[in-house]
Amino acid sequence: MEIKNKSKSFIAVVLTDPSLRRLIFFILTSLIICFLPIYKAIRYIVAKEYGGLSPFDSILYHCITNIIVIIIFYFVLLKKNIGGTTKEVIVNRLKLKGKCIIVTGGYRGIGLAAVHEFLKYECHVVLACRSISHMDFIRASLLKKYPDAKIYCVELDLGSYKSIENCANYILKTFPKIDIIVNNAGFLNRKLEYINGLESTFFINYYGHFYLINLLYNRILTSGTLIVNLSSIAHSLLKESDVDYAFIYENNNDNYSKSNLLYRKEYNFSKLCMLYYSQQLQKR
Structure with a gap:
């Protein structure tokens, strides 16, 4: 495509x-x-x-x-216009109680802010992050603020097929219904590195989430899951001439230096892919 x-x-x-x-x-x-x-x-x-x-x-x-x-x-x-769509959320807040919410990269930044909001409305939140120790620390902090909260932690390294598969298996075994998935985790590698033959920023930001959703797809269909893909305004800075598809694959990198990827717009490209992926999911 x-x-x-x-x-x-x-x-x-x-x-x-x-x-x-x-x-x-x-x-x-x-x-x-x-x-x-x-x-x-x-x-x-x-x-x-x-x-x-x-x-x-x-x-x-x-x-x-x-x-x-x-x-x-x-x-x-x-x-x-209280908080844009927040007004609708407040009106329907009782409908969120007990819902199963999965947030990737939910231990800091936008992901953690989203977790706080979900816990306010008594959702069951699943933190899917790479660092188990960091997740445990955040979970303990959240439980101090929300003592009755239902918070689950599962290791998810979006740069590892095995980790993604283990995370998906845990979710499928533990939660019969998934109400919302927030694909929030993001990454920017300042060095030229490849994961499983793909450029690392592209793999983690886009392909890792794509693979996770693919593993959960049947459960998503039966649950009527809402999928929220976080992109970035950085995608709008991307020109078509900035996209070098050959660069994404490891076996085509002979002519590229190891310089900072900010100049190659790989982060912007990965976020643009998330937008197109959202459109494709919506069509299905």
């Missing part, structure tokens, strides 16, 4: 974020409000007059009135 980045531009991708769009809307609207003669309009409506104030008082009351209007506008916007 030929993969092309259809993003129009970096700015276009940034503006797809609803929170950022609301922030820009708030700033522009507030600037417009600053120049509106709201206080004069109120005085005219109430007292049918404009004058009676010194220039300083007129400016002062104008500023105070407009600031009050901006503050009111802010809280109205906040109430209407």
Whole structure:
């Protein structure tokens, strides 16, 4: 399958974020409000007059009135758009109780933040991470905050076929139903290295998750599982000319140096693959 980045531009991708769009809307609207003669309009409506104030008082009351209007506008916007889709989650929070949630790389960053939110809604959370000791530490910390939480830990090294297979077998044996899978784990190797014949960043970020989902696929179909694939805005920086498919395979790397992979856009490419993978899963 030929993969092309259809993003129009970096700015276009940034503006797809609803929170950022609301922030820009708030700033522009507030600037417009600053120049509106709201206080004069109120005085005219109430007292049918404009004058009676010194220039300083007129400016002062104008500023105070407009600031009050901006503050009111802010809280109205906040109430209407509380955290974007978070509003829908809050409305349906009772439906999340007891759901089985699997989070890869859930012991730090976005994954850990997601785990906290799931535990608030009394979900059963499975941490699937590479470091067992780190997972145990995080689990102990989470249990202090959520004493009644159901937290499971399973080792998952997305750079190892055997580890992925063991993780999938554990999940299939332990959980008869999987409600949500969050493919969060990510990696950026600053050296040119290969895992099982594939470039390491591509393997761990994309192919490892692909293999895990493939092993769980029948259970996913019977459970009606929601799959959340974390990508990155970095994919929008990728040009088609940046993608060298031969570079992904180890036997084609003779002409490449061992320099920093940030210049080869492999991370960006792996995140673009996650987006296309999400589209393919949606079609199925």
